[in-house]
Amino acid sequence: MKKTNSPRSSGSRETFLIFMVVVCGIMATLSVNLLNQPASAPGEAKVVDSTNQDQKDTVPEKAASVALLDVPLATGTEPLDKLFVQSGCAVCHTIPGIAPAQGREGPPLVLGTNGPLRLADPQYQGTATTVREYIQESILNPGVYVVPGYSDRVMPRWYGKRLNALALDRIAAYLEDVKE
Numbered sequence: 001m002k003k004t005n006s007p008r009s010s011g012s013r014e015t016f017l018i019f020m021v022v023v024c025g026i027m028a029t030l031s032v033n034l035l036n037q038p039a040s041a042p043g044e045a046k047v048v049d050s051t052n053q054d055q056k057d058t059v060p061e062k063a064a065s066v067a068l069l070d071v072p073l074a075t076g077t078e079p080l081d082k083l084f085v086q087s088g089c090a091v092c093h094t095i096p097g098i099a100p101a102q103g104r105e106g107p108p109l110v111l112g113t114n115g116p117l118r119l120a121d122p123q124y125q126g127t128a129t130t131v132r133e134y135i136q137e138s139i140l141n142p143g144v145y146v147v148p149g150y151s152d153r154v155m156p157r158w159y160g161k162r163l164n165a166l167a168l169d170r171i172a173a174y175l176e177d178v179k180e
């Protein structure tokens with residue numbers, strides 16, 4: 001019994017060991033593949049993606065526009081008229097009290113007078129509930145409400161990227177009190 005069993009068991013042990021070696025080999029191969037894949041695939045994907053983006057949009061449009069559009073226009077600590085000039089508002093808007101701001105592309109910025117009218121306009125679809133909020137919304141998301149008589153898409157859409165919180169806050173704080 002022992003003699004017949006032990007060779008058998010050692011035989012089956014051998015088979016088992018071989019089986020285990022094979023399984024380990026498969027597991028090792030799998031795990032290497034699994035380890036390699038996430039390590040290499042996203043890396044490769046990233047490389048491929050970025051080169052694709054480079055080729056498709058980053059280089060021709062984005063790289064150029066990133067350089068131009070992502071640079072803040074102002075620190076926000078400038079004197080007010082400088083802030084309005086540097087931000088470009090003065091080119092398009094007339095702003096009482098800001099001498100260089102004589103633009104005519106957009107409405108005169110007299111939000112102390114017009115802000116409440118905008119909020120009360122049945123056409124107004126935005127989320128602002130105060131004039132201050134309306135001004136911020138108008139700067140960050142000009143398409144939400146287009147002032148009647150003026151065209152949409154004239155006011156730049158990128159102020160959210162190019163004005164910091166301080167600049168935005170000082171602009172809105174000034175404009176909300178300007179009356180006609």
Ligand code: HEC
Binds near residue numbers: 093114147
């Ligand atoms: C290229 C021209 C242009 C520039 C630059 C521009 N705007 Fe405008 N803006 C417009 C036009 C056109 C409108 C009216 C159409 C609309 O509502 O989008 C407008 C509307 C507004 C309104 C809503 C006014 C109202 O009476 O309801 C506010 C507030 C405003 N702009 C603030 C600013 C501020 C602040 C800046 C600078 C940070 C600025 N704009 C820069 C063209 C411009």
